[in-house]
Amino acid sequence: MRAMVLRAPGEPLREAELPAPEPGPGQVLVAVDACGVCRTDLHVVDGELPDPKLPLVPGHQIVGRVVAGGERFAAGDRVGIPWLGWTCGECRYCLSGRENLCDRARFTGYQLDGGYAELAVGDERFCFPVPEGYDDLQAAPLLCAGLIGYRSLRLAGDGERLGLYGFGASGHIIAQVARHEGRRVFAFTRAGDDQAQELALGLGAEWAGDALGPPPEELDAAIVFAPVGELVPAALAAVAKGGVVVCAGIHMTDIPSFPYELLWGERVLRSVANLTRQDGEEFMALAPRVPVRTEVEPFPLEQANDALARLRAGEVRGAAVLAVRA
Numbered sequence: 017m018r019a020m021v022l023r024a025p026g027e028p029l030r031e032a033e034l035p036a037p038e039p040g041p042g043q044v045l046v047a048v049d050a051c052g053v054c055r056t057d058l059h060v061v062d063g064e065l066p067d068p069k070l071p072l073v074p075g076h077q078i079v080g081r082v083v084a085g086g087e088r089f090a091a092g093d094r095v096g097i098p099w100l101g102w103t104c105g106e107c108r109y110c111l112s113g114r115e116n117l118c119d120r121a122r123f124t125g126y127q128l129d130g131g132y133a134e135l136a137v138g139d140e141r142f143c144f145p146v147p148e149g150y151d152d153l154q155a156a157p158l159l160c161a162g163l164i165g166y167r168s169l170r171l172a173g174d175g176e177r178l179g180l181y182g183f184g185a186s187g188h189i190i191a192q193v194a195r196h197e198g199r200r201v202f203a204f205t206r207a208g209d210d211q212a213q214e215l216a217l218g219l220g221a222e223w224a225g226d227a228l229g230p231p232p233e234e235l236d237a238a239i240v241f242a243p244v245g246e247l248v249p250a251a252l253a254a255v256a257k258g259g260v261v262v263c264a265g266i267h268m269t270d271i272p273s274f275p276y277e278l279l280w281g282e283r284v285l286r287s288v289a290n291l292t293r294q295d296g297e298e299f300m301a302l303a304p305r306v307p308v309r310t311e312v313e314p315f316p317l318e319q320a321n322d323a324l325a326r327l328r329a330g331e332v333r334g335a336a337v338l339a340v341r342a
């Protein structure tokens with residue numbers, strides 16, 4: 017199969033012909049139609065996350081069709097393979113409904129080969145049916161940008177005035193969910209990022225502007241999607257007493273020190289790590305009801321490095337997706 021492979025962090029991916037993976041017990045072999053490009057892929061490729069499997073096929077927003085294996089899906093079924101690829105089922109986290117924190121969790125496109133390839137295998141218990149009404153490219157960003165955004169939104173509480181720091185793949189999906197829930201959405205982007213601001217306003221944000229400038233009014237909650245530590249004190253300063261700031265990314269630059277006053281007033285600062293299967297089932301049911309419409313920028317598989325470079329430069333409008341099936 018054709019694949020884009022990471023041999024060492026910090027190097028570009030290389031196009032390679034690899035033997036087809038073979039599904040083990042309980043695994044499905046999936047012919048990949050599309051694979052979303054997530055900022056986490058960038059952190060893996062750039063060496064900002066420790067100890068990836070090497071060589072590695074990145075990618076954890078996989079939409080494809082079952083070819084063989086498993087019992088849960090029939091051949092030809094469309095499935096999604098997400099970031100959470102396997103959990104132990106027996107640690108204190110798994111046993112308390114927090115499998116996203118499993119001590120031994122294994123992640124797709126990090127410890128397990130992912131979807132920057134024509135074929136992928138996944139543990140069928142962690143795969144999701146993909147909702148009808150989305151083509152493969154549009155469905156791919158639901159698998160992580162949507163899921164992590166959804167978990168972040170839940171953990172942000174039900175405040176009305178929601179700030180989104182960073183308006184890319186996750187932000188543009190979660191803005192739609194938040195509007196559907198009747199919230200007011202404020203989009204905080206890099207100064208002068210007209211493209212992201214225009215996208216935000218088009219999706220129902222009532223304000224879009226510079227993340228490090230003054231907010232237009234107090235917020236009840238903020239979700240920080242951009243991997244920029246400076247945004248944390250900025251978001252804390254923007255939320256009202258009792259407000260919540262959720263950091264949604266797996267990696268962020270260091271957070272500068274800030275006066276306790278920013279946290280005082282029962283403000284809450286927390287992170288979101290990974291997803292549970294329940295998050296996935298809930299969000300996949302919710303997305304078509306909103307309905308969430310994803311804005312995608314497609315790239316052929318062999319241009320995965322270009323997709324990553326555009327994401328690194330903040331140039332992608334919405335979500336980058338590899339169109340794997342020619």
Ligand SMILES: [Zn+2]
Pocket residue numbers: 103104105106107108109110111115118119120121
């Ligand atoms: Zn566990």
Ligand SMILES: [Zn+2]
Pocket residue numbers: 054055056057076099160161
């Ligand atoms: Zn992701």
